[in-house]
Amino acid sequence: MSQTVTWLLGLIGLLVLTFLCVSLHASDIEAEMTRRVEAAFAGVPGATAEVSGRDVVLRGSVPTTEAAAEAAWTAWHVPGVRRVHNDLNVTGGAAAEVVSGAGVSPFTLSQAAGALVLRGVVPNGAVRTSLLARVREAFPGREVRDELTLDAGARADWEASLLALLGRIRGVNRPALSIEPGDGGAGGVVVLSGAVPTEADKAEVETAARAAVAAPYTLRSDLIVEDPAIGDQLEVSGSTDADVVAAEEAFREALSIGQxxxxxxTNDLTPQSREILDRVAAVLTRFPTVGADVQGHTDAQGGEAANQALxxxxxxxxxAYLLAQGVADDALTATGFGEGQPIASNDTADGRARNRRVVFALRRL
Known part of the structure; x- marks a missing residue:
């Protein structure tokens, strides 16, 4: 048998083995996705969720458009979901009970691709306007994305506490807020997370935050102490997937030596940057089920179009550098955001330096 034929037979065998491994792994992923989605929708009346791979199709009937939006939001927040098709039928009628039945937080503040995102259900436009204004005041220059929905039957006894709290967390990097229900339906727990540079900063923010949150709500702080140079380069996914959580911790260590x-x-990497990316490549190689969206950002100096291109x-x-170090092609995407998503003021040299950054957003493949 010629060497060429032997090589071709070996290649065919390898392709068959690869196909079998991928097929078996895909089946495991779909089974796990189905389990997660079924658990998330156990308390959502009127809606059913069908899983295909990492996609979710919502079917059934709900009473309001707000209920349909909340069902879609619930599906999006199941770890690993890639796409949601909302085929729910809205029948009209009373306010949706899905708001409380699904266990969805009435308000969350989170971060996505550099933007601050508000989600949840509020009773009227006045509450929505107050929250948006306070977030913009607390984090000037940041993009704020409004994904709140209105439902006249929604509770908002937490509004005063949230408005006061937002005024006291200006120094928190990657801020996040959510509300967990209390026992017996009264009040609840306001959960604050994010990063601060020192233990003294952490104690100061927590003291101010506890003073802001009034009964029947209490505060739980999940703040961490972290060098801003690390936090500015890593977008926390919020995933509960064990591999993603472990990879994020490994990323923090990899990014701890600099920015x-x-x-x-130019787009020419400095020698220290290549050293950092060698460590990043090692992490991604160690966690083959985890991918990274590479996000480029600039400060506001220069033209907007030029900054977008840069x-x-x-x-x-x-x-390209990570691919050259052996990271799988399907594990990476690259997107430039230009000057549009600052995390600090562009009026100071320090703020502009923070805004010139590359951010890694990790995800389960």
Whole structure:
């Protein structure tokens, strides 16, 4: 048998083995996804969720458009879901009881691709306007995305506490807030998370936050102490997947030696940046089920179009370097956001330095 034929037979065998491994693994992923979605929708009346791979299709009837939106939101927040198709039928009638039945927080503040995102259900436009205004006041210059829905039957006895709290967490990096229900339906727990640079900062923020939250609500602090140079480069996914959680911790260690930088006005990585990315590549190789979205950002100096192009080129330069170190192609995406998602003021040199950044957002493959 010729060497060429032997090589072809070996290649065919390898392809068959790869197909079998992927097929078996896909079956396991779909089974796990089905389990997670069924658990999430156990208390959602009127809606059913069908799982295909990592996609979810919502079917059934709900009484209001707000209920349909909340069902979709519940599906989106199941770890691992990639796409949600909302085929729910809205029948009209009274306010949806899905708001409390699904165990969905009436308000959350989280971060996505550099933007601060408000989600939940509020009773009227006045509450929505107050929350949006206070978030913008607390985090000037940040993009704020409104994904709140209205339902006249929703509770808002937490509004005063949240408005006071938002005024006292300006120094928190990657801020996040949510409300967990209390025992017997009265009050609840306001959960504050994010990062601060020192233990003294943590104690100061927690003292101010506890003073802001009034009965029948209490505060739980999940704040961590973290060098801003690390937090600015890692977007916390909020995933409960064990591999993603472990990979995020490994990323923090990899990024602890500095910030990814480029020669001024170019997409040429500095020597220290290549050293950091060598560590990042090692993490992604160690966790083959975890991928990373590479996000490029600039400060506001220069033209908007030029900054958009530069941020994309820098994100792609990081992606190319990681691929050259052996990271799988399907584990990476690269997106430039230009100057549009600052995390600090562009009026100071320190703020502009923080805004010139590459961010890694981890996800389960």
């Amino acid at each position: 990814i930088e480029f020669a001024s006005g 941020s994309q080129e820098r994100a792609e330069a990081v992606e």
